Amino acid sequence: MNYLGIDLGGTNIKGGVVNEAGEILREASRPTHVEQGPDAIADGIAALIRELEQGERFAGVGLGCPGTVDDEAGEVLCAFNLGLIHYNLRDAVRDRTGYELRIGNDANVAALAEAKFGVGRGAHSVVVITLGTGVGCGVVLEGKMLVGYTGAASELGHMVIAEDGAPCTCGRKGCFEAYSSATALIRMTKEAMDAHPESALHEIARENGGVDGRTAFDAKLRGDAAGTEVVRNYVKYLACGVTNVINIFFPEIIAFSGGVAKQGEALLEPLREEVDRQEFGHKYVKKRTRLAECTLGYRSGVIGAALLANQN
């Protein structure tokens, strides 16, 4: 039995035919055409389904998209960068293809894929934290995606960790996302550059055509004091949020993806140290949460969407 997983993004709609072992058998992609409105997006999804069908009838079709979804109703409640507000994507796709679409938040389905076929294979519970433009999160507890009563749960990026702190895109102040996203790291790096004209940060930014999530880590590697301080500060906030996640879920694994996670051990090693320092009175608990990198890369979106279609 094969399932079709679709990763609906603002730029592209990616699709993959996934078997029961979590392998992608074939894949395709087409542009999203947000500017042509919701029905054009549904048309694109239908075309992608037909392109990938190749005479096969899928056992199910699942889709991950940004924003807030209601899988029970088949509705995208809001996905601003797709221009979808209260749009019933299940109805639209059924009308065009006959398939009953399952819908999940993209971060949640990616976590589902990592839990089942990636870094979390065989683990009791997995929280995936994506350190990109924002901080996306997905929580999988004993194989089950946490979506809450409304479908909108697992928004750990919008957990306030610094009351009245840095403004967040969500309207609150001091969210985890406002300190731990790549965007926040870039803000911290630029602030350090303003304060330290002597720092190697300037040279590195010039070499790479601008400041990005790697700049401070590269400077730290070169022994630059300002860059080292930016990494230290970024890791301190990240560890604060991660320690919260441990105290709340105590999952077997917390796995990182997204731009900043590409630093690998250069991020994880100081993070583990800081989390150990902050962790609440757990010296009598024998088991520990493991901090690791995600392993599926971009494929987690498509595989997770297919897994969603394979759930009851």
Add this chain to the structure above:
Amino acid sequence: MNYLGIDLGGTNIKGGVVNEAGEILREASRPTHVEQGPDAIADGIAALIRELEQGERFAGVGLGCPGTVDDEAGEVLCAFNLGLIHYNLRDAVRDRTGYELRIGNDANVAALAEAKFGVGRGAHSVVVITLGTGVGCGVVLEGKMLVGYTGAASELGHMVIAEDGAPCTCGRKGCFEAYSSATALIRMTKEAMDAHPESALHEIARENGGVDGRTAFDAKLRGDAAGTEVVRNYVKYLACGVTNVINIFFPEIIAFSGGVAKQGEALLEPLREEVDRQEFGHKYVKKRTRLAECTLGYRSGVIGAALLANQN
């Protein structure tokens, strides 16, 4: 089939025989005798079991206790105020009574009782927040208690909401508990009294023999400016933590118990207003988390422990 639920506290061991409908058929209590060591506590539990048995063989025996437990191993990992560190209470109780004890954290089992037979009856998911000396929390998702990989999850009281803020008993700074416990409310009230010698807070404290969790609420009722400000500030922090809980779990119900929750609507009404203000972009989500009071009172501990014995 009846189950025995035991609520093991620092002062008393309470027991109740609970039927499948969640009713307590008979109950008893005896002192804990912490000073005589772990085996004396096990002796007390065994004596309570025999006292309540009255010729009946229970279908199961469950126990809730403070601190961190490992139900899989049958072990209390640490419960400082009971003097139990890595103590296998299941072995101890089996040796004395033949029963295979199930063990849960007291806040978690209380939440289980509220979810099944109290305020959360029939609800999709319930988070119980106890505003007492500390902030105790239990999370029940679709009937299942959240205990994590280690048994130590659901410690929402030790989620940092104000990085580098007020010191917490756990060693971190700025925990939810450090702002939303009755202890924190009393601290805030005393600070306001120092700053405002003219405030009615002084008179109210004298009338009641000292400052407690009601003092500021009583002053607000009398129109006192300083008392009103204490309540406003306390509710602001409580709302910050509660909004985090919504963004993380989006449960159907968040229910409050403990000393401060006795204020009922005097607490919940301003809390709902502040949470509505803080809640992250959920205007497109139709369902809402309901904020309410717990309904089982002290019985939740015993009923929840019995429920634990009735789970596989």
